[in-house]
Amino acid sequence: MKHIIDDEMIEYVGILAKLELSDTEKEQAKQDIEQMLDYIDRLGELDTEDVEPLSHVLEMNNVFREDVVVPDDIKEKMLDNAPAQKDGMFMVPKTLEQIS
Numbered sequence: 001m002k003h004i005i006d007d008e009m010i011e012y013v014g015i016l017a018k019l020e021l022s023d024t025e026k027e028q029a030k031q032d033i034e035q036m037l038d039y040i041d042r043l044g045e046l047d048t049e050d051v052e053p054l055s056h057v058l059e060m061n062n063v064f065r066e067d068v069v070v071p072d073d074i075k076e077k078m079l080d081n082a083p084a085q086k087d088g089m090f091m092v093p094k095t096l097e098q099i100s
Contacts, residue, residue, distance in 0.1 A: 003037040005030045 010026045013033075021029060075088065084091035 003034050003041075005033050005037075009033075 007026065007030075010021070010029055010033075013029070014021050014026075079085050079088065079090070082090045
């Protein structure tokens, strides 16, 4: 089926895309869109009965590693890097004032 794209459609697409197209660009866009729609129609004619649906064109496996919890007490190591500490906690400057 041949798709016919008119000037009004190109104007509307240009407005949606926030594009200012010259007359030459509008004509080229009309041809390009018509070709794309015709190609989509051709794809719709393909027999895909025995084709498995894909989520990606390349076969992808999970590339993440398993999240393994390892018991480790690194509290003392972290506190060694602190500029100030008190009672096993980081000491930081106050960021809020108390309002009475």
